[in-house]
Amino acid sequence: MLRAVVVRELRLAARRPADALSGLAFFLMVGSLFPLALGPDSVLLRQIAPGVVWVAALLAVLLGQHRLFEGDHADGSLEQWLLAPAPLPLLVGVKVGAQWLVGTLPLLLATPLLGWQYGLGEEVMGVLLLSLALGTPSLCVLAALGAALTLGLRGALLLVLVVLPLSVPILIFGSHAVTQSLLGLPAAPALNLLGACLCLALLAGPWAIAAALRLALE
Template sequence: MVVISLLNRELRLICRQPGDVVNSLAFFSVVVALFPLALGAQSHVLQQAAPGLVWVAALLAMLLSLDGLFRADFEDGSLEQWMLSSHSMLVLVLVKVTAHWICSGLAMVVVAPVLALMLGLPPHCFGALLLSLLLGTPVLILLGAIGAALTVGLRRGGLLLGLMILPLYVPVLILGSGALQAALQGLPVVGYLLWLSCLTALAMTLAPFAIAAALSINVAE
């Protein structure tokens, strides 16, 4: 199938130049690892701060990897070929974002339990942690991809990307950290996860159209 072949191509390209993905994952790990050193070894202090720390670190790490999401394709003319291709621009955008999520968002989900242990989170919180990251990281990438598509033609668009996208990340940050905080206190987390699911469905439905439109505008200029 065309989608599978395109996805394989994107994954191979990321594997050949893994800098952005590795940097974001290393940033996520280092930021979380530094907080126990800064806050001390008191487990109750780390546990109370852990939900916000994990999600702020994930948010910033995801944002770090998004600036170059479409830049290489823009500079080498691949975006123009996308526009001239017989395939739908939406399919190409979804393939690009999916490949990026597999290599960055899914990698964060895998390492999150290890980092959670460093913050003193009990094992019964791991389910809420993994589910919230699985539902929240696609939203972070899709929203960030909109900003990356809007700033792809700018040489130094990283700061502008952050200023545009960070306010949109607030609902995901609140729900994701809220789910982890509820799990830590032994409260139900289903409500938080359902709201995150709604945001994920909404982002997957609407964001590709915005990304494709932003890329079309930049290529046409």
């Protein structure tokens, strides 16, 4: 059943590539606007690069997440999940993981394009990619929690209001790791904190999302 959930998510993404690639297009567009607007000041671009890339990644993750469970709710899949032999938190975790593969992994693959625009070196680029690899799964879990809490409500503003305060520590740790690397300082402490946030999200996130879905279905 877990494999069926993953296959279903991949097939939906293949049938609607615009939904899957909209986050990538938004990420590249937002990240590319700042070098065009600020000009060729390499020092300034390197200073703002960590914050810009991380904010763009957060907004790209949140884009369209309010519809994460709407299709499953409309066709009765969520009710079937409640009756399935597999635990609901495990099914939810598999769905969020599949969504990360489809919608967020392309952001990591496109990050070097933005890094070159901001004049980031190879070492800094590696820290940026590692921080995004550790931080974006946590953002996806938080976005899924917001989608579950706002299931059945119209509009995405409430989801943004729920998720943004919770994502502030991840943004701080992620951008701080890249900034430390730019200054020639060790980025390991900030990366370790991102890893701790990821462990917490993986352990507690699926259970919280499952509880929110049960409340929405009652």
